[in-house]
Amino acid sequence: MTDPVYPRLNTLSTGLRCRCPRCGEGPLLKGYLTIRESCPVCGLDYSFAEPADGPAFFGMSLVGVVGMALFMWFEFSVHPPIWVHMVVTMPLLVIGCLGVLRPLKGWLVSEQYVHKAAPPEFESIGKHGDGSRWR
Numbered sequence: 001m002t003d004p005v006y007p008r009l010n011t012l013s014t015g016l017r018c019r020c021p022r023c024g025e026g027p028l029l030k031g032y033l034t035i036r037e038s039c040p041v042c043g044l045d046y047s048f049a050e051p052a053d054g055p056a057f058f059g060m061s062l063v064g065v066v067g068m069a070l071f072m073w074f075e076f077s078v079h080p081p082i083w084v085h086m087v088v089t090m091p092l093l094v095i096g097c098l099g100v101l102r103p104l105k106g107w108l109v110s111e112q113y114v115h116k117a118a119p120p121e122f123e124s125i126g127k128h129g130d131g132s133r134w135r
Contacts, residue, residue, distance in 0.1 A: 006042070011114050015107025020044055021114065028106050035109065048117065051108035056097075058104050063096040 009024045020026040026041035038045050071089055074080070111117075 004042075008114070009110075011110035012107060015110035016103040018102060018106035021110040028109060029102065033102060033105060035105075044113075046109070049109040049112055050119075051105055051112065054108050055101050055104040058108075059097050059100040062100060063093060067093045067096060 006022050009021065011021065014021050014024050014028075018028045020028055020039040020042060022044045023039060023042035026039035026044075028036065028039075028046070030036050035046050035049050037047075067089075071085070074089070075085075
């Protein structure tokens with residue numbers, strides 16, 4: 001019996017929908033941000049997936065740029081008191097960051113699958129400076 005062949009899927013589509021990067025059907029995450037052990041549909045082992053702080057960095061950067069543009073527009077056109085920013089702007093920035101975190105994590109895991117990302121492996125080539133003329 002041969003293993004089924006899976007076509008290469010669009011990483012943006014599977015990632016933003018938080019679906020398995022191999023089959024595109026099974027859920028990638030359990031809960032809000034926890035990556036599953038494997039895909040319940042195709043059985044892909046998700047042990048390769050470790051996006052670390054990438055989703056948080058990209059999410060805060062994206063929301064920060066857009067949020068600051070909207071903040072400046074709101075400030076210069078309406079001139080609200082500072083408490084309005086605390087009640088409106090700050091919660092919107094937090095909601096924006098949390099809203100993009102999950103799709104960005106799915107996208108980064110999909111990219112790791114397609115590019116066969118793995119932890120770095122180092123190989124020793126001997127002692128540093130051994131055999132050189134510099135003593």
